[in-house]
Amino acid sequence: MEELLKQIQDHKTEIESFTATDEKAAEEFRIKWLGTKGLVKTIMGEMKNVPNEKKKEFGQILNEFKQFAEAKYEELRSSTSNLKPQTSNLDLTLPGDSIPVGTRHPISLMTNRIISIFQRLGFAVAEGPEIEDDWHNFTALNLPQHHPARDMQDTFYVQQNPDWLLRTHTSNIQIREMQKGKLPIRIICPGRVYRNETVSARSHCFFHQVEGLYIDENVSFADLKQTLYFFAKEMYGSDVKIRFRPSYFPFTEPSAEMDISCMLCKGAGCNVCKKTGWLEILGSGMVHPNVLSNCGIDPNKYTGFAFGMGIERPALLKYGINDIRLFSENDIRFLKQFTSAV
Numbered sequence: 001m002e003e004l005l006k007q008i009q010d011h012k013t014e015i016e017s018f019t020a021t022d023e024k025a026a027e028e029f030r031i032k033w034l035g036t037k038g039l040v041k042t043i044m045g046e047m048k049n050v051p052n053e054k055k056k057e058f059g060q061i062l063n064e065f066k067q068f069a070e071a072k073y074e075e076l077r078s079s080t081s082n083l084k085p086q087t088s089n090l091d092l093t094l095p096g097d098s099i100p101v102g103t104r105h106p107i108s109l110m111t112n113r114i115i116s117i118f119q120r121l122g123f124a125v126a127e128g129p130e131i132e133d134d135w136h137n138f139t140a141l142n143l144p145q146h147h148p149a150r151d152m153q154d155t156f157y158v159q160q161n162p163d164w165l166l167r168t169h170t171s172n173i174q175i176r177e178m179q180k181g182k183l184p185i186r187i188i189c190p191g192r193v194y195r196n197e198t199v200s201a202r203s204h205c206f207f208h209q210v211e212g213l214y215i216d217e218n219v220s221f222a223d224l225k226q227t228l229y230f231f232a233k234e235m236y237g238s239d240v241k242i243r244f245r246p247s248y249f250p251f252t253e254p255s256a257e258m259d260i261s262c263m264l265c266k267g268a269g270c271n272v273c274k275k276t277g278w279l280e281i282l283g284s285g286m287v288h289p290n291v292l293s294n295c296g297i298d299p300n301k302y303t304g305f306a307f308g309m310g311i312e313r314p315a316l317l318k319y320g321i322n323d324i325r326l327f328s329e330n331d332i333r334f335l336k337q338f339t340s341a342v
């Protein structure tokens with residue numbers, strides 16, 4: 001018995017002092033001590049020679065010895081596998097996962113294009129709320145109380161008395177900018193607007209606009225014409241022709257609609273331009289003195305021009321789209337066709 005105890009003690013000392021620098025050495029340790037013909041098994045085999053009254057005591061000693069050897073093996077295995085760099089499956093030379101690039105909405109593409117042209121002329125982008133009060137959307141813009149645009153048939157009211165509504169144009173941004181009192185003003189106002197219209201292939205209850213406003217001393221109709229002519233050439237090509245037709249808007253005086261020569265038939269007349277050779281693209285005019293006064297600007301000192309255009313119609317023309325509802329249906333097959341990143 002004494003001999004067996006000493007043997008176990010010697011084995012423990014040997015196990016304790018064993019070191020391994022690689023997995024091979026750890027494996028050799030396992031075979032020597034814990035393998036089917038290993039020393040732990042051999043020592044356990046000595047149990048049959050232990051007298052019955054000592055079997056319980058020795059059983060514990062042998063079990064503890066076995067656990068001691070197993071713990072050492074676990075320690076060797078984890079420390080040697082950590083040392084080994086090839087154990088990782090990470091291959092740094094593999095190409096990375098590609099990140100799918102999205103596409104921009106055609107309305108955003110068109111809006112950005114318009115903005116970038118006016119930015120080159122010194123116009124800054126201004127934004128405003130889509131839910132607006134009556135004053136900023138109608139009254140300040142010189143729209144009389146009986147004007148049909150105020151009718152429930154044409155405008156979505158969120159609440160009445162006091163009136164809150166979904167803005168019918170982005171002109172409310174111009175009013176808010178003028179009220180700030182910082183002159184001169186040279187802004188471009190893109191945004192979504194709402195009108196109570198029947199949804200069809202040609203019209204929708206919401207659409208997008210870009211409006212512009214320039215107010216300073218001595219701004220004339222010639223400035224308006226030259227600015228919009230520059231825009232038309234940049235937007236539709238240097239050979240585009242423009243024409244102004246007298247018009248009426250409550251917030252401008254004089255007012256004009258601007259047409260460009262039809263880019264599809266080059267002015268010869270086609271279905272898109274209804275055989276006229278011209279396409280209507282925007283409304284414009286000199287800011288009405290009443291509007292300036294409403295916003296605290298002296299109309300005897302300052303003048304300015306304003307213009308506004310829809311985004312949907314030029315986008316329909318540019319991309320050859322025949323149904324305005326496609327813009328808001330979120331059909332990914334439609335949207336994926338617009339690959340520009342601008």
Ligand SMILES: [Zn+2]
Pocket residue numbers: 262263264265266267268269270271272273274275277278
């Ligand atoms: Zn045409």
